[in-house]
Amino acid sequence: MTYAIECTGLSKQFGSFHAVNDINLRFKQGQISALLGPNGAGKTTTISMILGLQKPTSGSINVLGMPAGTKEIRQRIGALMQDVKAADGLTVKEVLELFRSYYRNPLSLARLLDLSGLQQEAKRRASALSGGQRRRLAFAQSLAGNPELILLDEPTVGMDIEARGRFWDTIRTLAADGRTVVLTTHDLTEADGVADHIAIIAAGRVAAEGTPAQLKAQSALRSISFRSGCDLSDAQLMQLPGVVKFERHADHIHLYAENTDILVGALLQSGWGIYDLEIQSAKLEEAFRILTNQQ
Amino acid sequence: MLLAQTKAESLRIIRSPFFMLFSILMPLAFYFLFASLNGADKSIASTTYGSYSLMSMTAFSLIGTAVSQFGIRLAYERRDGWVRLLRLTPLTPAVWIGSKLIAHMGIHLLTIIVIFSAAQLTYSFDLTLAQWVSCGLWLWLGSLPFLALGSILGTMKNADAAIAIGNMLHMGLAILGGLWMPLRTLPHWMQSIGEWLPSYRFAHGAWNMLAGSAPVLLDWLILVVSGILFMVLSGYILNRREAM
Known part of the structure; x- marks a missing residue:
């Protein structure tokens, strides 16, 4: 080539x-x-x-x-x-x-x-x-x-x-x-x-x-979004297994982690009244944000 | 490439409303105004006012075209990224500038023919063909130093300032050079400046030819030297900028 x-x-x-x-x-x-x-x-x-x-x-x-x-x-x-x-x-x-x-x-x-x-x-x-x-x-x-x-x-x-x-x-x-x-x-x-x-x-x-x-x-992060019945503190979210970062959009919470399978399990057992759960694979946008922020 | 570029540059000048207004309509309007106010037959500098003022106003028109259409346009083309765009094409700077010069000289010739014809049709001057041709040629070639002056304006980074300075130069050169009113009617201090200006020498050569003599050595000298000076100066500015 x-x-x-x-x-x-x-x-x-x-x-x-x-x-x-x-x-x-x-x-x-x-x-x-x-x-x-x-x-x-x-x-x-x-x-x-x-x-x-x-x-x-x-x-x-x-x-x-x-x-x-x-x-x-x-x-x-x-x-x-x-x-x-x-x-x-x-x-x-x-x-x-x-x-x-x-x-x-x-x-x-x-x-x-x-x-x-x-x-x-x-x-x-x-x-x-x-x-x-x-x-x-x-x-x-x-x-x-x-x-x-x-x-x-x-x-x-x-x-x-x-x-x-x-x-x-x-x-x-x-x-x-x-x-x-x-x-x-x-x-x-x-x-x-x-x-x-x-x-x-x-x-x-x-x-x-x-x-x-x-x-x-390359950016192996996947994201999980959900809504919850109770108010969750930042510390509670970061304690979840494998969470790298999170974002709040209105009452939607987005968690980013490399292994979402373990995270899903933890969320369902948390007793936080989780609903509207969605798992997304990485978007290029996410890869872009992570890669350009590394510098 | 040169042919197409020259054609394009010529079209751009002719289609410019500023060219029509400042290089054709305004000089003609002032010419007819002055000629009728003073009387076209009035005698001045061994010729008639009508033909004397015709040379002044044609010179005024050509200085305007050279300074504004050439100089200000260059400044705008630089500001608008047009120059940078052309640098990406196989068009060489020599062909680009060359085509602009050829287009200008073509249009200057056309301007001279149009203004001369309009005056001759109105006043039927008693001039020989040789006088018409020599005056026309003098003005035509004499417009070159003013293109060089325009090229200095063209190096300006602030295109809007180039307009202001271009208009000031155009009007200043015209008034101090005795193109609006004969130089000897101006205050003494203005006369002593005016005599050394290329604009005065530009028209002076043509006035002499109307009176049956030829341009004097100082006419040639000032026009040639100022032309070279302007060219060297704009070349120097451009080179210095390239080096940075």
Whole structure:
């Protein structure tokens, strides 16, 4: 298996702040990979370095077999960055034709309009589009060069649920053509739903890496939720066998433990008038919270 | 790539409402206002007021296009992430800036033709074709230093401040350079500043040609030197920022 992107010992320092701290990452060719992490974890900085927009303080990045930032790579990469406004004075069609002119082997205008769902807006001024439509135009711009590698920085910000669904369908289609997709997101459900491989980043480091299933298994905590007939103190809950932590949501109590079988037994024998008992297997959300808090 | 980029940049300038207003409509409106107030036939600097003021207002229009459309737009493109986005594409900075310059020079030529034609159709000046062509060419090439001035504005990080400074530069250069009112009607201290401004030298060359002479050495010198100075300065600012 070859890798589209390989980051080795990558660090980026702004003054005394370590935005990215000795990261090793590899993204396989032809897969959809997600860089998942809370805001400020270093995702955008990592993407910027992969794109050659920022120079690493130390470490190396290899993109499509070349050092990051090489001119030739730009022919083969498409990138969707955050917060880019559309060029004023040009229509959607004109913007896309302009971007097509930059590349040796561009996708057709019809395909770009189709992928971004902007056929109806082709003749409208880019500056007159709605926020979601502008984002889709930016997405179409990033695909103009028929890229082998697509980097998406928080791609679905500003899209409604329906648009998101269509967007992920498009991404899957693009990946099915053999393209590599790397995206950043702080939304777990998205990463879980679309990515083949997830790297969780927290405080500038890789906290965990693997397929969504592997990550869920890594945090072995399961949870039990129930309601009780009597008032239970925090100490009473923590005395239960194997309880790592608990949460209260209204009168629902959630207990987290590695072995829920023993815990269920203890609860039923406690005489606390337990009802509405539910056992849940780990969610990625839980894995994410645990992994990012370890740092 | 260069062709498509030039076409796109040209469309963006022409479609800008600010270009229409400040570079075409306003100079024409002021030109006709001044010409009718003073009388187009009134004699001034060995030529008629109508043709003298035509050179001033065309210069005023071109300075505005170069400073605002080029400079302020650059500042906004930097602020809005457009410059960063283009850095991700195979478009090289040279082609990008080159296309902007070509687009500007094309539009400057068009502006000169439109303003000259509007005046000639109204007043039917007694000028030879050679005079029209040489004045037009002088103004056309003379607009280059002002593009260099615009490029300094384009390096500004605060795009809103770039607008304010751009307008101040545009108006200041026009008034002190004697484009609104002939320089000799201004107070003495303003005259002594104005004589050294590239905006005065820009129009002065054209006024001389109307009177049958040629631009003087100082016209050439100030325009060329200020153009080079502006270019070096904006290049220096950009390089220093890259290094950080």
